[in-house]
Amino acid sequence: MDDDVVVLKSLDSLRNNEMVLGEENYDALANSIIMASPNSWFLKKWFTYYKDFNDTKWSESSCFVPWSLWHLFPSTINVVKERMLRPNWEEIKFLYHELWDWRDNYTVHLYSRFMVNVDGTPERSLQELSVLNTTYGEIARYVLWKDPKIRDITEWMV
Incomplete structure (x- = not known):
């Protein structure tokens, strides 16, 4: 898990899957949170594509390869839509400038x-x-x- 991912709800309901990733958008999965069993076939297959890793095009290996593998072998992975990586990096304005309904999210990536x-x-x-x-x-x-409401903390700020 990336160090700027916040877990908002228990992930226990996802733990029985051999492999879990979040869908980032219509053509990419994300590697900001990876849940996998130790012998996950999907994870091993994905790892083989890192032999050609190019740091200047990191998203090819990290996002597009797992998306392609998911479409080729859909039974080998559980892809969580909407509830892990939304808002995504293309929607970052919803994190820092607007309000997004995140109450059903398992996680949110802050893209710090x-x-x-x-x-x-x-x-x-x-x-x-x-x-x-x-x-x-x-x-x-x-x-x-444990409460998202705006609050006045000036009384106890020193």
Whole structure:
């Protein structure tokens, strides 16, 4: 799991699958969270394609290859649509500028490497997060206080 993926709901219901990936968009799966049994056929097959890995075109091996394998061998993988990787990197504005209904998501990928470009800052203070009216703000409050509602924390901020 990438270090900027937030788990919002238990993944236990997915653990009985040999391989689980999230669909990033109509033509790609994502490797930001990989759930696989130790002997997953799909994972072993996918790994063989990394012999030709090109870091400047990382998405070919990391997103498009598993998508192609899924379509060739659909019974070897459980692909979670909508609930793992939405909003996706093409929808990043919904994380940092708008509100996205994430309540049914298992996970959300924050794409933190893009945060400074999209949000104008590399980080947010606790005070900012407590009132930030965006998806990112809601998720931060949910993680911090188990409740996404905007709150006034000025009383206990020193």
